[in-house]
Amino acid sequence: MTSYPILVVTAVTAEADAVRAHLDPGNVLVEAVGVGPAAAAAGTARLLAGRTCRAVLSLGIAGGFPGRAAVGGLVIGTRSIAADLGAESPDGFLPIEELGFGTSILESDPQLVKALQSSLPDAVSGDVLTLATVTGTAATADRLATRFPDAVAEAMEGYGVAIAAAGVGVPFAELRAISNPIGPRDRAAWRLGDAFAALRAAAPALAALP
Template sequence: MIAGRLLVVTAVEAEAAAVRAGLREPTVTVTPVGVGPAAAAAGTARLLALAEGAGQPYAAVVCAGIAGGFTDRVEVGGTVLADRSIAADLGAESPDGFIPLDELGFGETVAPVHPPLLATLRRALPAAAVGAVLTVGTVTGSAESAKALAVRHPDAVAEAMEGYGVACAAAGAGVPFAELRTVSNPIGPRDRAAWRMREAFDALTAAAATLA
């Protein structure tokens, strides 16, 4: 259980509804902020600023929702906790492969998770897979791209589209950040028959019960 006023942001209302269904305390605000890192950063920053301006700042912010999973590292329907959020496609292409932004010298692509907040979530969700969660602007849709991501990020457990943006907003406001995901599909070729949305939403509701 996380102490203090908690902000949980999701990409879409369906994810927010799944989180709300698991909550037992009114001290948690759950709000969808949009799909993708830019919308997530802008929406989260606004919510944090409004709360601070009202004299009721949040104690922490959690980015929550469903995600694609590296299925040799986490099963479909499983729960994931980020130990860091990585902007996996922020950088440049080159003849020798992808160059991350930090290697170009223009900034950071890795956003750390608040260690005490992660520790609290790990105690509450001991079965969750823990590792890097990748933030992408374009969902991976081929076996070749999935393999390249897995090689570049050997401890990554999932990919989604908002975590890094939420982390940047949280860092700017000085608010602890964490990312919680449940896996709806394998990363790779788009195979709707392999998607397990209901299982992922049910797992998200179950995980949300540990937040408050």
């Protein structure tokens, strides 16, 4: 029986390098495609064109919602949500669903989520938000936490990767390592080393995906 690889998509090379050295490229392909949902969607679609993969995984570092995901820990996305896809209104933000133009929510594949949860029992599971603009204020962090009570992290690529995977009918999931709490930007307090260490430690779980 032919075995097709898992495609792991990251935003930047440093994220890809954190796991690539620990994986068999015949089983898990790891590629960086750029920052943001547009680059993620385009890059993932390019990688999937003419190639058969058994699953696609969006992987990288992320900001965590305080009290829901610890800095230095891992989160498994049960859904990828384009949190800023919609329109402003006098009564607040209107998601794209209310405009009648599609959906801002894409479900992760249950089998992939279950496999990741089994291999990474300390990881927190929940929604991962995709934003084109990273949160940098307490007010925005509070607003997002209220709008999305099941959100555990925010990043910039998951929804784009999920769109590309859905377009060719390939199962999708998202795995993130938390480098900082969501809120006011304080680069000096970010624990990038811990987040990258968490990604490296998660590599065996990627190799074991169905």
